[in-house]
Amino acid sequence: MLVVMQAQATEEQVRAVCQKIEALGYRAHSMPGAQRTAIGITGNKAEVESGSLEEMPGVQEVIRVTKPYKLVSRDTKPDNTVIKFPNSSASIGGPGLAIIAGPCGIESRDQAFTIAERVARAGAQFFRGGAYKPRTSPYSFQGLGEEGLKIMAEVRDRFGLLIVTEAVDYESLELVDQYADVIQIGARNMQNFSLLKRAGRARKPVLLKRGISAMLEEFLMAAEYIMSEGNYNVVLCERGVRTFADHTRNTLDLSIVPAVQRLSHLPIIVDPSHGTGKRNKVTPLSRAAVAVGADGLIVEVHHDPDRALSDGMQSLYPDQFDALMVQVRQIAAVLGRSIPKGAEAATLATTSTQSTS
Ligand code: PEP
Ligand code: MN
Numbered sequence: 001m002l003v004v005m006q007a008q009a010t011e012e013q014v015r016a017v018c019q020k021i022e023a024l025g026y027r028a029h030s031m032p033g034a035q036r037t038a039i040g041i042t043g044n045k046a047e048v049e050s051g052s053l054e055e056m057p058g059v060q061e062v063i064r065v066t067k068p069y070k071l072v073s074r075d076t077k078p079d080n081t082v083i084k085f086p087n088s089s090a091s092i093g094g095p096g097l098a099i100i101a102g103p104c105g106i107e108s109r110d111q112a113f114t115i116a117e118r119v120a121r122a123g124a125q126f127f128r129g130g131a132y133k134p135r136t137s138p139y140s141f142q143g144l145g146e147e148g149l150k151i152m153a154e155v156r157d158r159f160g161l162l163i164v165t166e167a168v169d170y171e172s173l174e175l176v177d178q179y180a181d182v183i184q185i186g187a188r189n190m191q192n193f194s195l196l197k198r199a200g201r202a203r204k205p206v207l208l209k210r211g212i213s214a215m216l217e218e219f220l221m222a223a224e225y226i227m228s229e230g231n232y233n234v235v236l237c238e239r240g241v242r243t244f245a246d247h248t249r250n251t252l253d254l255s256i257v258p259a260v261q262r263l264s265h266l267p268i269i270v271d272p273s274h275g276t277g278k279r280n281k282v283t284p285l286s287r288a289a290v291a292v293g294a295d296g297l298i299v300e301v302h303h304d305p306d307r308a309l310s311d312g313m314q315s316l317y318p319d320q321f322d323a324l325m326v327q328v329r330q331i332a333a334v335l336g337r338s339i340p341k342g343a344e345a346a347t348l349a350t351t352s353t354q355s356t357s
Contacts (some may be wrong), residue, residue, distance in 0.1 A: 001041040001061045017082055019263055022055060029071055031232065034079045036060070040071045042228050057190055069264075071227040072234075077265040081334070083205050083233045083248035084182060088153045089340065090125040090162055092205070092235050093267030096340040098296030100126035100164050100269070101321060105133050105141060105149035112155055113303045114303050118318035120159040122325045123342030126182070127152065127161035128298055133310055134188050141309035145172075146279045149179040154181045156181070164298070165205060170198055175201040187212050187274070190222050209271070209299075211239045216259055223266060234255030236260055236268040237298060238289075240275035247278020249314070252285055254292045261293065269296035273314045279305070282316055283324045297314025299324070322345065 012109055014037050018028035021041055026048065029040040029228040041048055050062040067073055073152045082093040101119040106112050106129040116127050131148025133141060144151070148319050162181035167173035168189065176183050183206050189195050190211035199206045205228050210219050223234045238257060240250025252275030260268045270289035272282045302308045302315035316324065329339050 001044065001050065002058045002065050002070065003039040003041070003053055003142045003227075004063060005037045005039065005058050006060045007036045009058030009060075010050075012071060014039065017053065017056055017059060020056065026354050027228075029227070029232070031071070031077045033077050040065075040076050042070065067263075069218065069224040072213070072220050072224045072266060073140070073234070073344045074263060074265050079265060081232070081234075081265045081267060082162070083235065083267065084160055085205075088125075088160075088162060088181075092269070095337050096296075097290065097328070097337055098126060098235075098267075098269060099124045099325070099328075099339060100128045100296065100298040102128040102164075103187070103302050104174050104273075105130040105143055105306065105309055106298050107141075107309050108354065109151050111153070111156070111303070112151045115301055115318070116155045116159050116161060118303065119301055119321060120161055120342055122318070122322045123339055124325075124344055125162060125340065126164050126298075127155050127159070128184075128300070129165050130156075130310075131167055131176075132172045134166070134168050135187050135310070146175055148177055153179050167199070169195065172186065172188045173198050175203065177204055182235070183209050185209060190214055191218070192227055194224055195226035197229050197320060198341075200226040200231045205233035205235060205263075206231060207235045207237055207269075209239045209240065210253075210256070212242050213299060214241070214286070216263075219256075220260070223264070225278050230237060234266050235268055235295075237263075238268065238275070239271035239273055239295075248275075248281060250275055252276060252289075254285075254288055257289070257292045257294050261321070267295040269298055270294040271298045271299035273298070273311065273316075277312055277314045279316060282314065284328065286324050287327055287331055290328045290337075291335070293335065297328070 015281040021028035027043040102123040133143040164182040167176040187209045240252045243251040272285035300315040305312035305315040
């Protein structure tokens with residue numbers, strides 16, 4: 001059920017409807033939009049008796065939602081979700097593209113700082129890096145854990161980059177929620193429903209990667225799990241799916257970008273690194289992702305990929321990332337979008353303004 005408020009409904013009227021829904025024993029999710037507020041109702045086992053809600057002041061209509069997802073849907077919120085960050089000009093989902101770059105895993109402070117310096121200079125606003133690595137083999141590098149999170153917090157302080165890092169279970173999610181700016185849920189956990197619910201109770205936005213063989217509806221339902229717990233800041237991420245093709249690690253399904261955008265208001269970004277698994281395919285697929293209308297990119301970059309402890313084969317050299325940024329900026333402009341000034345550029349500009357004044 002969805003309660004659509006009149007365009008001129010007051011905050012008080014919205015609050016009264018939410019209270020009524022809660023009093024009926026359900027959960028109310030108020031989703032303000034550019035034109036009007038809609039209130040999603042969850043927690044109902046059967047159909048909600050809509051009569052008493054329809055009569056409340058400020059209510060335009062009460063709609064039965066036929067799709068299995070409610071809060072994720074454009075029916076609930078017609079305008080795009082734009083995720084903003086405190087004390088930062090960065091956002092995800094607006095006209096500016098979000099560029100997230102960094103190593104697959106945090107290996108040391110030196111490694112993280114060397115890469116962060118380069119991606120910040122190239123214009124990225126977000127730094128990625130795993131402290132908890134879900135690896136196919138238990139003998140592969142598993143990440144530095146909390147020490148890795150501390151290094152990333154230092155990267156944020158030094159370069160002004162926002163931190164994106166993966167949580168793999170309850171315990172790591174708790175820590176990632178404390179240290180990072182965006183909590184990543186990896187492809188292998190896309191249907192770990194208890195973890196999704198825990199992420200829904202976190203304070204930070206969640207970057208949800210598409211499962212290795214997830215259909216569109218399964219992907220959206222995973223996001224619905226997070227939103228149903230009250231965290232509405234979800235970014236979807238296409239990272240390739242398993243097919244019979246063996247010229248790439250996964251098959252990057254760029255058609256899911258417009259498919260998601262048709263059904264959902266949530267931002268969707270693309271990961272061309274895991275999507276291809278091959279360094280020489282990352283830049284072409286990044287260009288394509290921006291051209292298809294993605295809201296951003298998440299790209300693996302390493303200064304010494306031959307010695308990387310994970311995913312070296314698909315990591316760009318910093319010079320290649322510089323070139324990628326130049327190219328995708330031009331493609332973004334064709335679509336009337338832009339890549340905002342990077343964190344480093346912004347820091348430098350502030351410093352020079354301060355020093356000349
Ligand atoms: C990663 O981002 O390093 C990662 C493990 O991604 P995915 O969950 O898409 O495999
Ligand atoms: Mn990786």
